[in-house]
Amino acid sequence: MNDWVIRLIEQSGYLGVGFLMFLETVFPPIPSEVIMPVAGMAAAEGTLSYWLVVASGTAGAMLGNIVWYLAARALGVNRLEPIIRKHGRWVTMTWPEVERAQVWFRRNGVFFVFLGRLLPTVRSLVSVPAGLLKMRFKTFFIASTLGTAGWTALLATAGYKLKENFSEIDQYVGTASNAILAVLVVGYLWRLWNHRHAESGE
Template sequence: MADWVIRLIEQSGYLGVAFLMFLETIFPPIPSEVIMPVAGVAAGQGKMNLYGVIACGAAGAMLGNIVWYLAARALGIHRLHPFIDRYGHWLTVSWPEVERAEKWFRINGTFFVFLGRMLPTVRSLVSVPAGLLRMRFKTFLVASTLGTVGWTALLAGAGFKLGENYANIDEIIGPASNAILALLAMTYLWRVWRQRRRRNRSEAERMVSGDSPPAP
């Protein structure tokens, strides 16, 4: 992966950086933790300008962010109402929780998007809830741009300073990404267990009261 990234940046320059960061946002397995430090190394060698690298990386990532936002917004959370009612126990969310999330997002969504853009692993997914919950596009654009510029500047600056030793960045970001993934997995399993427990308790209460269970 790193060799392909290096070759594309060497051949395509700023356009390659922007294209790779767009792909990274659309297909998260292509890591920005490789793309931007490699571009930063090129800037440190005088082949590119550091500010140009940051600007192009952020622009490519923001294009991908906007694509996800618009797709999620076109879908809309209310179209998922029947799906959530039927499969919400696997998604660990109920419709009343979605409604509470909408209210929370109206108040805290800006900070959520800004911070999420600078978190490894989850940064590419932030656009989906923002679009589904119909966050104002202008607010989304500003918060996303600030967070994305901060993230790309951090990675490109590290590559610029560390030079060919940019792979050391993964010694810090790698464990952080793994920790976030582990936390997300643990949270998901806990919510599934809680949802199943709540569902079993409700069924037991209906049996005791003699009520018939709801139709699937």
């Protein structure tokens, strides 16, 4: 994977950076933790401009973010109501909880989207609740762009500073990603346990 990313950036420059970040957003297994540090290393070597690297990476990721947002918005949360009412035990949510989440998102959605873009693992998924709950596109776009730019700049800067040792970034971010994933899994299991007990009246 790393060799392919390096080769594509060497051959395609900013277009390659943008294309890879688009793919990373749409298909999360392609890691931004490799793409942007490699691009940052190229900027340190003088073959690319640091600021254009950040701009192209942000633009590519935002294109993917918008695709997810529009797909989720077209679906709409109301279409999920029958699924949630029927299979609420597995999604660990009831429809009243969804309605309360809509109210919460209207108040805190900007912060949620901005912060979510800065977190590994969940950053590619932030567009889904924003789209489902029909967050204003302008608000979504601004919050997402700021958060995405911060993430790409952070990784590009790390690659710029570490150069050939950019693989260390993937190790650190990978550890953080695993920790976040573990928290999400534990949280789901905890909600599943409580939801079942609530249904049984225990």
